[in-house]
Amino acid sequence: xEPVLWFGWFRADIIAEYSELFWRGLWxxxxxxIVCILQGSLLGxxxxxxxxxxxxxxxxxxxxxxxxxxxxxxxxxxFRGTPLFVQILLxxxxxxxxxxxxxxxWLIAGDTARExxxxxGALVSGVLALTLxxxxxxxxxxxxxxxxxxxxxxxxxxxxxxxxxxxMYHVVLPQxxxxxxxxxxxxxxxxxxxxxxxxxxxxxELAYAARTVAGAYSRYWEPYLTIAFMYWxxxxxLAYMVRRLEHRYGRGDTR
Amino acid sequence: xxxxxHVEALSKRFGALEVLRGIDCAVAESEVVCVIGPxxxxxxxxLRCLNGLEEATSGRVLVHGVPVHDRATDxxxxxxxxxxxxxxxxxFPHKTVLQNITLAPAALxxxxxxxxxxxxxxxxxxxxxxxxxxxxxxxxxxxxxxxxAIARALAMQPRIMLFDEPTSSLDPEMVDEVLTVMQALAxxxxxxxxxxxxxxxxxxxxxxxxxxxxxxxxxxxxxxELFEHPxxxxxxxxxxxxxxx
Numbered sequence: 355x356e357p358v359l360w361f362g363w364f365r366a367d368i369i370a371e372y373s374e375l376f377w378r379g380l381w382x383x384x385x386x387x388i389v390c391i392l393q394g395s396l397l398g399x400x401x402x403x404x405x406x407x408x409x410x411x412x413x414x415x416x417x418x419x420x421x422x423x424x425x426x427x428x429x430x431x432x433f434r435g436t437p438l439f440v441q442i443l444l445x446x447x448x449x450x451x452x453x454x455x456x457x458x459x460w461l462i463a464g465d466t467a468r469e470x471x472x473x474x475g476a477l478v479s480g481v482l483a484l485t486l487x488x489x490x491x492x493x494x495x496x497x498x499x500x501x502x503x504x505x506x507x508x509x510x511x512x513x514x515x516x517x518x519x520x521x522m523y524h525v526v527l528p529q530x531x532x533x534x535x536x537x538x539x540x541x542x543x544x545x546x547x548x549x550x551x552x553x554x555x556x557x558x559e560l561a562y563a564a565r566t567v568a569g570a571y572s573r574y575w576e577p578y579l580t581i582a583f584m585y586w587x588x589x590x591x592l593a594y595m596v597r598r599l600e601h602r603y604g605r606g607d608t609r
Numbered sequence: 610x611x612x613x614x615h616v617e618a619l620s621k622r623f624g625a626l627e628v629l630r631g632i633d634c635a636v637a638e639s640e641v642v643c644v645i646g647p648x649x650x651x652x653x654x655x656l657r658c659l660n661g662l663e664e665a666t667s668g669r670v671l672v673h674g675v676p677v678h679d680r681a682t683d684x685x686x687x688x689x690x691x692x693x694x695x696x697x698x699x700x701f702p703h704k705t706v707l708q709n710i711t712l713a714p715a716a717l718x719x720x721x722x723x724x725x726x727x728x729x730x731x732x733x734x735x736x737x738x739x740x741x742x743x744x745x746x747x748x749x750x751x752x753x754x755x756x757x758a759i760a761r762a763l764a765m766q767p768r769i770m771l772f773d774e775p776t777s778s779l780d781p782e783m784v785d786e787v788l789t790v791m792q793a794l795a796x797x798x799x800x801x802x803x804x805x806x807x808x809x810x811x812x813x814x815x816x817x818x819x820x821x822x823x824x825x826x827x828x829x830x831x832x833x834e835l836f837e838h839p840x841x842x843x844x845x846x847x848x849x850x851x852x853x854x
Contacts (some may be wrong), residue, residue, distance in 0.1 A: 411680060506699035507699060510697065512662065513688055513702075513715075514717075514762070515713060515717050515765060517685050529701075529702065532703070
């Protein structure tokens with residue numbers, strides 16, 4: 355392909371030549387982000403509730419503290435207190451081989467293990483690390499959101515005869531959700547950007563595409579500027595969607 | 610006749626703080642009992658022990674013979690029989706007035722939506738907030754919110770109503786509209802326990818008044834007797850202060 359120069363220095367032909375790689379990277383980034391946001395939210399909700407779990411009476415009270423609250427706290431502390439990059443490396447090079455290994459994998463062994471590791475190893479460990487990391491941050495958002503709801507709300511619901519679960523579902527969580535939307539949106543945007551770190555273990559998303567192109571041409575402005583704009587577009591779109599959601603669900607909150 | 614509420618040697622401690630120090634009392638069916646006393650005397654805590662929102666440290670609380678103090682008791686079931694109205698209304702801000710009222714009956718009584726709605730509308734007529742049925746709580750005045758809260762509690766068709774200083778966070782001109790609704794309820798024969806600073810209401814509506822101080826019931830009796838001829842010195846001092854105002 356003939357070199358095509360934009361503004362006298364930008365080799366647009368390089369991007370055009372690798373456009374398919376960029377598109378596939380873009381979809382991978384979007385896919386990984388969506389999957390991790392969904393899984394992370396579910397995990398975050400469970401862990402957030404676990405950190406708030408309380409039982410009134412002796413045997414259940416201790417069980418609750420040591421088997422539910424304590425592990426949840428350690429999990430959140432670890433994943434918020436260590437770099438995501440280190441978590442990804444740990445997951446890919448240390449944990450995954452333990453679980454999926456042709457010789458003696460705990461979860462999957464034999465030829466299936468070899469194939470999975472070969473074809474999906476980076477995807478599995480990348481998604482796992484990002485999900486666990488997002489879950490830790492999101493659990494804090496859920497916890498703070500639930501705790502921010504006035505105790506009188508729970509008491510009013512319970513006084514009507516609703517169970518703890520029903521009070522949570524009908525009264526506390528819907529209100530907490532509204533307050534959690536802005537921080538959840540920020541978290542989703544952070545996750546989208548942080549997904550670029552997974553390129554380090556070879557998952558073919560946007561950053562990986564840029565690295566491939568940079569390596570092939572020894573040109574850096576073109577590929578990295580391209581993905582920078584793609585990330586920017588994605589975060590703008592995400593921020594817009596979050597604003598729409600906030601607008602839609604923001605009614606009736608007085609506090 | 611069996612008492613609607615029966616309290617025996619009820620004590621409640623928050624850490625080192627003893628809030629209730631051995632309360633004995635009973636409320637008969639259809640009786641209206643007002644609980645008065647200075648702040649921090651344990652009135653609200655006593656009320657909250659009656660429906661298990663607060664767990665007794667020791668003692669017994671029987672509501673229609675059901676032991677509320679017993680851990681094995683299904684408190685959710687007991688609470689459907691006991692309505693509660695709070696000082697701060699505690700309406701659900703994300704639901705409309707109608708939804709506030711239909712939530713519990715729809716979730717617990719398996720009412721058809723139309724039926725639940727019809728019942729809620731009847732209750733709103735009764736408390737005089739029908740025209741606000743589709744508004745959100747923050748669009749209502751304090752008096753309207755509290756009347757909706759009363760309707761919400763009544764929607765479960767409770768046999769007992771508990772009121773925890775229902776007019777204390779209201780602007781003065783809205784107090785009467787709430788008291789009027791409560792009086793109507795009393796006239797219908799509802800069993801009521803009302804923690805209040807409204808001495809006029811207590812005198813007018815109560816069958817019996819309990820005066821509490823420092824976690825104990827100091828004195829109790831019919832309103833005319835307790836207000837006109839308080840026997841305990843502590844009661845006299847308290848009444849002298851609040852009635853002079």
